[in-house]
Structure formats: C-alpha cells, structure tokens
Amino acid sequence: MIYLDYNATAPLLQPARDAMAAAQDEFGNASSAYAQGRRARAVLEGARRDLAEIAGVQPRDICFTSGGTESNNAALFGTIEPASAHEIVLAPHDHSSVVESARELERRGAKLRWLPVDAAGRVAAAAVAEAISESTRLVSVGWANNEIGTIQDCQAIAELCRDRGVAFHSDAVQGFGKVSMQLPDADLISITAHKLGGPKGIGALVRRRDVELRPLLFGGSQERGWRPGTENVVGAAGFAAAALAARDAGAWTDALRERLWRALEPIAGVERYSPAANCLPNTLLVGFAGLRGESVVAALDLEGVAVSVGSACAAGSGEPSHVLRALGYDDERARCAVRFSSGRATTADEIDRAGEIVATVVARMRAALEPAAAAGGAA
Amino acid sequence: MSRRGRVVVAMSGGVDSSVSAALLVDQGYDVVGVAMRLWEDAESESGCCSLDDFLDARLVAEKLDIPFYVMDFREEFRATVVANFVREYRQGRTPNPCVRCNHSVKFASFWDRARELGAEWIATGHYARRRDGAAGAELWRGVDPDKDQSYFLFSMGREALARTIFPVGHMQKDEVRAEAERLGLPVASKPDSQEICFAPRGTHAAFVEAQSSALPIRPGVVVDQDGTEIGRHDGVHRFTIGQRRGLGISSDRPLYVTDIDPVGGVVRVGDAAAVGCAGLSASEAEWLGEPPPVGAAVRIKIRSRFEPQSAVITSIAGDRFQVASDRLKAVAPGQAAVVYDGERVLGGGWIESGVAARLADAGEVAV
Ligand SMILES: Cc1ncc(COP(=O)(O)O)c(C=O)c1O
Numbered sequence: 001m002i003y004l005d006y007n008a009t010a011p012l013l014q015p016a017r018d019a020m021a022a023a024q025d026e027f028g029n030a031s032s033a034y035a036q037g038r039r040a041r042a043v044l045e046g047a048r049r050d051l052a053e054i055a056g057v058q059p060r061d062i063c064f065t066s067g068g069t070e071s072n073n074a075a076l077f078g079t080i081e082p083a084s085a086h087e088i089v090l091a092p093h094d095h096s097s098v099v100e101s102a103r104e105l106e107r108r109g110a111k112l113r114w115l116p117v118d119a120a121g122r123v124a125a126a127a128v129a130e131a132i133s134e135s136t137r138l139v140s141v142g143w144a145n146n147e148i149g150t151i152q153d154c155q156a157i158a159e160l161c162r163d164r165g166v167a168f169h170s171d172a173v174q175g176f177g178k179v180s181m182q183l184p185d186a187d188l189i190s191i192t193a194h195k196l197g198g199p200k201g202i203g204a205l206v207r208r209r210d211v212e213l214r215p216l217l218f219g220g221s222q223e224r225g226w227r228p229g230t231e232n233v234v235g236a237a238g239f240a241a242a243a244l245a246a247r248d249a250g251a252w253t254d255a256l257r258e259r260l261w262r263a264l265e266p267i268a269g270v271e272r273y274s275p276a277a278n279c280l281p282n283t284l285l286v287g288f289a290g291l292r293g294e295s296v297v298a299a300l301d302l303e304g305v306a307v308s309v310g311s312a313c314a315a316g317s318g319e320p321s322h323v324l325r326a327l328g329y330d331d332e333r334a335r336c337a338v339r340f341s342s343g344r345a346t347t348a349d350e351i352d353r354a355g356e357i358v359a360t361v362v363a364r365m366r367a368a369l370e371p372a373a374a375a376g377g378a379a
Numbered sequence: 380m381s382r383r384g385r386v387v388v389a390m391s392g393g394v395d396s397s398v399s400a401a402l403l404v405d406q407g408y409d410v411v412g413v414a415m416r417l418w419e420d421a422e423s424e425s426g427c428c429s430l431d432d433f434l435d436a437r438l439v440a441e442k443l444d445i446p447f448y449v450m451d452f453r454e455e456f457r458a459t460v461v462a463n464f465v466r467e468y469r470q471g472r473t474p475n476p477c478v479r480c481n482h483s484v485k486f487a488s489f490w491d492r493a494r495e496l497g498a499e500w501i502a503t504g505h506y507a508r509r510r511d512g513a514a515g516a517e518l519w520r521g522v523d524p525d526k527d528q529s530y531f532l533f534s535m536g537r538e539a540l541a542r543t544i545f546p547v548g549h550m551q552k553d554e555v556r557a558e559a560e561r562l563g564l565p566v567a568s569k570p571d572s573q574e575i576c577f578a579p580r581g582t583h584a585a586f587v588e589a590q591s592s593a594l595p596i597r598p599g600v601v602v603d604q605d606g607t608e609i610g611r612h613d614g615v616h617r618f619t620i621g622q623r624r625g626l627g628i629s630s631d632r633p634l635y636v637t638d639i640d641p642v643g644g645v646v647r648v649g650d651a652a653a654v655g656c657a658g659l660s661a662s663e664a665e666w667l668g669e670p671p672p673v674g675a676a677v678r679i680k681i682r683s684r685f686e687p688q689s690a691v692i693t694s695i696a697g698d699r700f701q702v703a704s705d706r707l708k709a710v711a712p713g714q715a716a717v718v719y720d721g722e723r724v725l726g727g728g729w730i731e732s733g734v735a736a737r738l739a740d741a742g743e744v745a746v
Contacts, residue, residue, distance in 0.1 A: 291495070292451075292492075294448070294450055294451060295450070295492055295495045295496070297448075298411075298413075298446075298448040298450070298496055299495060299496050299497065301446060301448075302411065302446060302496060302497065319451075364497060365495040368491075368494035368495050368497070369491060369494065369495065
C-alpha cells in the first residue's frame with residue numbers, strides 16, 4: 001500500500017501518539033479549580049506555548065478549535081455582519097470550508113467579491129488591492145491550495161490589508177509545516193493538526209492584533225470565552241507534539257514531487273496542473289485526458305495506491321473540482337483531476353513504484369475502452 | 380487475483396444488490412462494489428441515490444470486506460434517461476426510464492467504467508437469468524414470477540449480456556431476504572423500491588412541468604370518441620393510454636384514455652372496449668439473438684405490471700416490428716414491448732402504436 005494522500009490527512013506521528021497517551025492520564029477538566037484540573041490546564045497551556053513558539057505567534061493569540069473547518073467558519077462568521085452588507089474579498093479556489101461559509105453569509109446578506117486567479121491558481125496582490133472597497137470587512141486568501149498546491153504571497157497581501165485597514169484571514173491548513181512553520185502575518189489564521197501528523201479534531205484559529213471577532217459558540221468561558229466547551233487537552237498535546245516533530249524534520253524539498261512528475265510525464269495525455277514554482281513541495285495535481293479522476297482513483301486503489309480527486313470533502317460527489325473550474329478549466333478537464341500528495345515518510349522507492357503503477361493502470365484503462373480490445377461493447 | 384476474475388457489482392444499498400455482492404464473494408470472485416450516482420434531488424432524502432442508500436451500500440461493502448466506490452453518472456443519466464422521460468411525456472407517450480437507464484447507463488457507461496477497473500464481469504441485483512446457450516448468452520426471466528425484471532433488460536445488448544451476472548435471478552425474493560438475514564447484512568429488511576428514482580409515484584407530472592421551463596406546457600381538451608369536447612386538461616403529459624383516474628370528467632360509466640394527440644393537445648376518452656387492441660407496432664427494436672421469424676408464436680409484455688400474452692410476429696422490417704394479439708389492452712406508445720419465447724427474452728422494441736381492433740380485422744395494417 002502506497003499512501004499518497006497526505007493532503008487529505010497524515011498518519012499519527014509517534015511523538016504525537018506518546019504526548020496524547022501521557023495527556024490521557026490527566027483526566028481533569030482544564031477549567032476546574034482543584035489539582036487534577038490544574039494538571040490538565042498545565043498540559044493545555046504547555047501545548048499552546050509550544051505551538052505558539054513554533055508558529056511564531058503569541059500563546060494568547062492561539063484559540064484551539066475542532067480543526068480547520070471550524071477555524072475557517074469562525075473567521076468568516078466572526079468578522080462579518082451579514083445584515084450590514086459587509087463585503088468579503090476571497091479566492092474562488094480556496095477550501096470549501098471558506099468558500100461555502102462565504103456563500104452562506106451571502107445568503108444572509110453579506111456581499112462577496114471574488115478575486116481573479118490565473119491558470120496556476122495564483123492571486124496577485126494587486127488584484128486584492130483593487131478588490132478592496134469601502135464595505136470590505138475581510139480579505140480571505142488561503143496560504144497554500146490543498147488541491148493544486150499553489151502557494152500565495154500572503155506577506156504582500158497582509159501588508160496591503162494592514163495599509164487599507166482591512167482584516168486579513170488566511171487558511172494555512174496546508175501551508176503550516178510544508179511552506180514553513182512560521183505563519184504568515186495575517187490577522188486570522190486557520191491551522192489544523194491532522195495534516196501535520198497530529199490527531200484529527202483539533203486545530204486553531206490564530207488571532208493576531210486583536211481583530212474584532214464574535215464567537216461561533218456560546219455557553220462557557222473557555223479559550224477566553226471565545227470558544228466555549230471543555231478543552232480538548234489530549235488533542236492539544238498531540239497537536240503541539242506533531243508540530244514540534246514537523247519542525248525537527250526540517251525543511252521540505254521539491255525532490256519527490258518532481259521525481260513523481262518525471263515518472264508520469266511520459267504517459268500519453270497527461271497534463272500537469274500544479275505549478276513548478278511556488279507550489280507545496282508534496283503536491284502534484286495532474287489529469288489523464290479522457291479518464292475520469294474518480295475512476296483513476298478507484299483503479300489505483302485496487303492496485304494499492306491511495307490518491308484522490310482533490311479535496312476529500314468532494315470525494316464521491318463526482319463534482320468536477322471547483323479549484324480547476326475556478327482556474328478556468330472546463331468541466332471535462334476538471335473531472336480528470338487526480339491529486340498525489342506525499343508525506344515525510346514517503347520514500348523515493350514508493351514514488352518510483354507509484355509512478356510505474358500509474359503508468360500501467362492508465363494504459364490498462366485506456367485499452368479497456370478501445371473498441372477492439374473491449375470484451376464487449378456498450379449496448 | 381481470484382480464480383473467477385474481477386466483477387464490479389452495481390450496489391444500490393438495497394437488499395438485492397447487497398445479496399448479489401455477497402453471493403459473488405462466496406463464489407470466489409474478486410468483487411468490487413460501485414454505487415451509481417444517477418440523480419440528485421436537493422429536497423429528497425430518500426428514493427434512490429440518497430445519502431442513506433449510499434451509506435447502506437457502504438456498510439454492506441464493509442461487512443463483505445470488498446472495495447467500494449461511489450461513481451458519478453449524473454451527466455449521462457440526465458442526458459439520456461431524464462431527457463427522454465420528459466420528451467416522451469410531452470409527446471403524449473408513456474416512457475419507461477428504467478429500461479432506458481439499463482440501455483444507456485447501466486449496461487453502457489457503467490460497463491465501461493467497470494472495464495476501466497479491470498473487470499471481466501459486471502453484476503446487478505436484477506431478477507433475471509443469463510444462460511449460456513449454443514448461440515451465445517441468453518436472457519431468461521427470473522425464477523420469482525412476482526419479481527422478474529427481465530422486461531427491463533431487453534435492450535441491454537448481447538455483448539454486455541455475455542459479461543453480466545445476475546446472482547439473485549435464480550432465487551425467490553424470500554430466499555434473497557433470508558440470505559441477507561443469514562449473512563447479517565444490515566439491509567435485510569429494507570423495503571423494496573418500486574419507484575422511478577427521480578420522480579416518485581404520483582409526481583411525474585410535476586416533474587415534467589419542472590423540467591419544461593424552456594418550452595412551456597400547453598393545456599388542451601378532452602374529447603369523446605366522436606370528437607365532442609367534454610372537458611379540459613393541463614397538458615398531455617398527465618395522461619397515459621388506458622388511464623381512468625384523474626381525467627376530471629364526471630361520467631356514469633368508466634372512461635379511459637384511448638388516444639393522445641400531443642400536437643393538437645387532444646386527449647380522447649372512451650369506454651373499456653375502446654382501449655382494446657389487436658396488436659402493436661414497435662420501433663428501435665433490439666434482439667438478443669436472431670430476430671424471431673414472421674409468423675413465430677411468441678409472448679409479448681407491454682408494460683412492467685403485465686403478464687406476457689401470446690402473440691404472433693406479423694412483420695419485421697429494419698428496426699421495426701409488429702405483433703398481432705387479441706390479449707392486449709391499453710397499449711401505450713413509449714412503453715417497451717418485450718418479446719418472449721416462453722421464459723426467454725428474445726428482444727423487443729418501443730411501442731409506436733396499438734393496432735386498433737377494427738383495422739386489424741379488416742387486414743389493413745401495413746408496417
Ligand atoms: C486548505 C484546507 N482548509 C481546511 C481544511 C479542513 O480542515 P479540517 O479537516 O481540520 O476541518 C482542509 C482539509 O481538510 C484543507 O485542506
């Protein structure tokens with residue numbers, strides 16, 4: 001089994017597993033006044049400090065959530081007052097937890113301003129500058145795209161948003177740890193543990209420079225009242241441990257991505273969507289002309305290679321990738337997309353074997369549809 | 380690799396396809412489950428292709444420990460089955476979307492996708508049997524007479540038939556349920572669905588109207604056998620030959636729809652005798668082997684709830700054929716006319732018209 005879907009999620013790293021096992025023993029409610037509570041609180045705050053240090057933010061800026069989806073929802077719903085026709089400037093190819101939150105806000109009265117993106121999925125800072133208007137309350141641009149892998153120049157966007165006095169949110173779920181451990185200088189940043197080898201169900205919304213934010217949930221004073229609910233101490237411990245391990249693993253290189261591309265490039269009808277520069281080092285989005293991504297994914301699964309058509313949230317829906325459509329590709333092409341995403345544990349040998357299997361499977365799929373080779377034509 | 384080769388099973392989440400998958404696993408096939416996403420209706424949570432059905436299919440696949448995928452066929456389904464359904468009703472005909480789906484989607488696109496996955500076989504939970512005869516694969520009725528679905532398969536094509544397994548075709552429905560129970564499949568007691576998946580019973584007219592925004596539906600008149608107007612209606616798509624209910628006309632004797640003229644928007648009604656037919660003519664004929672010769676004594680089935688009746692082939696020309704039979708009533712254009720030799724499906728076609736009793740008597744019928 002060759003796992004090449006790290007952008008969907010990553011296996012739990014041993015240090016995260018150990019940290020969680022230890023944290024399990026601190027059963028106390030982190031908000032309780034007695035010793036057990038204090039010990040749990042100590043684990044939680046230790047995790048927050050570690051994470052803050054790794055990410056280059058202040059501990060008080062970190063608010064733990066249930067993951068990237070909640071953080072994205074919280075960022076948008078917390079800053080936008082739909083009834084007052086607040087405007088959000090955003091990128092159409094960002095993750096559905098951003099895009100669909102925005103659409104829901106639009107249904108409630110907010111205005112959306114969609115940023116233009118080029119064929120590589122890049123958003124120009126100048127386009128953001130142009131899009132911002134009087135009523136803009138929030139700019140949201142993801143740091144790195146989960147499907148195509150394109151990395152945005154969030155630093156430039158952050159600076160211009162600050163100049164214009166508009167809050168800037170960045171979904172850094174895919175970028176955190178792969179682009180850098182240092183988060184971009186946005187006001188609101190979404191991160192999640194499981195893409196880094198931490199547990200599922202814990203993430204954070206990083207809030208810098210006290211942007212005004214209404215909570216999503218009510219009923220408790222946890223996380224400074226901003227995210228009520230008994231704290232997920234075990235998850236936080238696993239998150240911090242995974243982030244530490246990711247930092248210790250050092251910087252990524254593009255080597256495996258390009259090695260895989262060299263193996264796929266000779267396949268007839270293959271098309272590469274992921275750019276060669278400013279792209280997540282582990283992500284390669286391609287298409288095989290005439291073959292639906294969902295069929296390629298199934299055929300590869302049957303041969304022991306795990307990849308996806310793009311976002312796991314869209315898997316099985318058959319919907320053409322909203323990312324490729326936003327980049328100007330037609331439905332037909334968007335339906336062919338297949339995403340390969342490697343992880344720290346992926347070896348060059350796995351990449352080579354995956355490349356061979358893909359070539360074999362694609363050739364077999366093509367042959368199966370040749371009228372002459374067909375065991376029986378369609379009725 | 381398994382001894383028997385790979386089979387892709389169309390899994391709907393229902394008991395028949397679930398048991399089919401289980402039987403194939405038992406028989407030593409390399410089984411892959413695929414749920415076909417055909418249609419989506421934002422409002423409905425039930426009916427086919429609902430999330431619940433896919434979850435059921437997934438549960439079964441998990442229980443059987445087989446790979447399972449949901450695949451999208453919505454485009455093909457809309458372009459062929461749904462488009463045909465709307466067009467036919469608007470032309471005053473009565474479509475059969477399940478037969479069209481088998482023809483254009485299940486034993487076409489689905490079979491293509493299965494081959495992409497390296498399948499040698501496909502399987503469905505239809506109550507029908509394939510028998511390998513001297514001259515190739517033959518399609519036979521399922522052994523459970525109440526459940527037989529061979530009617531829906533007449534146009535599946537010989538090549539697809541040769542590669543199709545119907546694991547429950549030799550079983551009674553009770554046996555299938557018992558088998559599901561025995562295997563502990565989570566769908567053992569799920570009710571049968573007899574509905575058209577995208578337009579549940581009683582909603583077809585509304586469906587056709589909703590899909591007709593580009594070309595609005597026109598109201599028309601209801602006339603008696605002499606052509607006298609006796610009522611009005613909201614569109615010919617609401618009527619089927621032989622229909623008795625919902626005519627909106629009060630009469631002291633039962634009235635049935637006997638003719639529908641979509642161009643003039645005229646629906647003609649008459650008494651029971653007026654819906655009798657002496658035969659029918661069909662087009663788009665497809666035969667699963669050699670077509671039967673003219674003069675052959677066959678049985679013909681003209682809608683899904685109808686016992687095959689004896690008939691004689693009176694002509695075959697190109698993709699059209701005609702049969703004579705004195706046992707046909709309410710022959711509805713647009714429905715499938717399936718020709719049987721005993722229990723075996725020879726082929727069939729799509730009904731163009733019934734042959735009126737008087738004309739047939741007078742020998743005035745030509746194809
Ligand atoms: C870019 C991006 N944002 C948000 C999410 C959602 O994060 P989570 O799974 O933690 O809710 C994902 C992936 O799941 C993602 O790739």
